Amino acid sequence: MLKVENLHTYHGFLHVLQGIDFELTxxxxxxxxxxxxxxxxxxxxxxxxVYAPKDGSITYKDEEITKYxxxxxxxxxICLVPERRQIFSSLSVKDNLLLGAYHRYHKDKKSIHKDYDDVVEMFPRLKQMLDRPGGLLSGGEQQMLAIGRGLMAKxxxxxxxxxxxxxxxxxxxxxxxxxxxxxxxxxxxxxxxxxxxxxxxxxxxxxxxxxxxxxxxxxxxxxxxxxxxxxxxxxxxxxxxxxxxxxx
Missing domain, CATH: 3.40.50.300 (P-loop containing nucleotide triphosphate hydrolases)
Structure with a gap:
C-alpha cells in the first residue's frame, strides 16, 4: 500500500534522513x-x-507521490496528526472537527455529516463538549480532538x-x-x-x-x-x- 525507498531528507545542510526503507500493508x-x-x-x-526529500521515493497504491x-x-x-495537537484553540470542538474535512466539502458534502457523527461516537468525551472552545480542553481531550480532526479527512x-x-x-x-x-x-x-x-x-x-x-x-x-x-x-x-x- 505504501512503499518508502532510499529516502533522504535535509534541513539546510543537516542530513536528517539517510536512506529510509519500509513498506506498509x-x-x-x-x-x-x-x-x-x-x-x-x-x-x-x-x-x-511538508518536507521535500533530496533523494528516494514514496509510492502510495502504485502511484509515486514523492513531490506532491x-x-x-x-x-x-494520507493525513498527519502533528505533534502537540495544534488545534484551533478559539474554535469550538465541533468546528475543529469539521475543519478536518475542508478539502472534501464541495465534492463529498453529503457524507461529511455522517463521518462527523461517527467520529463523535468514537470519542464520547468530546460529544459532551461540542460547543466548548478547543483551548479549554484538557491535554488528553485535545489529543482526541486532533485525532478526530484527522479522521474527518477520511x-x-x-x-x-x-x-x-x-x-x-x-x-x-x-x-x-x-x-x-x-x-x-x-x-x-x-x-x-x-x-x-x-x-x-x-x-x-x-x-x-x-x-x-x-x-x-x-x-x-x-x-x-x-x-x-x-x-x-x-x-x-x-x-x-x-x-x-x-x-x-
Whole structure:
C-alpha cells in the first residue's frame, strides 16, 4: 500500500534522513520509535509533503507521490496528526472537527455529516463538549480532538506524531486502544511515531527503531520488545550478552 525507498531528507545542510526503507500493508499499525533527534518527525513530515526529500521515493497504491504538495497528499488519503495537537484553540470542538474535512466539502458534502457523527461516537468525551472552545480542553481531550480532526479527512493512512506527549498513563492507554480499534475495525493504516516505546509496541503490528536518520532495527512488535538492544536502550534493562546500545 505504501512503499518508502532510499529516502533522504535535509534541513539546510543537516542530513536528517539517510536512506529510509519500509513498506506498509493495508490495515497495519507500524510504530516508529527512537530518541529525540533521530529523525522521526522529519520522516512523517516528508511523507506528508511538508518536507521535500533530496533523494528516494514514496509510492502510495502504485502511484509515486514523492513531490506532491501537502494538499495533494491529503486528498490521496494520507493525513498527519502533528505533534502537540495544534488545534484551533478559539474554535469550538465541533468546528475543529469539521475543519478536518475542508478539502472534501464541495465534492463529498453529503457524507461529511455522517463521518462527523461517527467520529463523535468514537470519542464520547468530546460529544459532551461540542460547543466548548478547543483551548479549554484538557491535554488528553485535545489529543482526541486532533485525532478526530484527522479522521474527518477520511484517511486511508493516518500518521501520528507523539500522541502520548505530556499525557497521563491512563489517557495514553485510552488513545492507544483507539488507534488499535481504528486498524482492526475500520481498516485504517497507521504510522505511529512515539518516544513511549513500550506503549507503541504493545499496540503495533511491526516496529522500526530510528537512530541518527537510519532504521537501526525492524521487526514485529514482539521481536522488538524482546530485543536486548531495545530493552537496554529504552527500558533500562541490562543484558548479559555483549549487545551495545542502539547506534548507527
Amino acid at each position: 493495508e490495515g497495519e499499525l507500524l510504530a516508529i520509535v527512537g530518541s529525540n533527534g533521530a529523525g522521526k518527525s522529519t520522516l512523517l513530515g516528508t511523507l506528508a509533503g 504538495s501537502v494538499q495533494k497528499v491529503v486528498s490521496k488519503g 484517511p486511508k493512512v493516518l500518521m501520528l506524531d507523539e500522541p502520548s506527549l505530556g499525557l497521563a498513563p491512563l489517557i495514553v492507554k485510552d488513545i492507544m486502544n483507539i488507534l488499535k480499534r481504528l486498524c482492526r475495525e475500520m481498516g485504517t493504516t497507521i504510522i505511529l511515531v512515539e518516544q513511549n516505546v513500550k506503549a507503541a509496541l504493545k499496540v503495533a503490528d511491526r516496529g522500526c527503531v530510528l537512530a541518527h536518520g537510519k532504521i537501526a532495527i525492524s521487526g514485529t512488535s514482539q521481536e522488538l520488545l524482546k530485543n536486548p538492544k531495545v530493552q537496554e536502550a529504552y527500558f533500562g534493562k541490562s543484558s548479559n550478552k555483549s549487545d551495545v546500545p542502539i547506534t548507527m
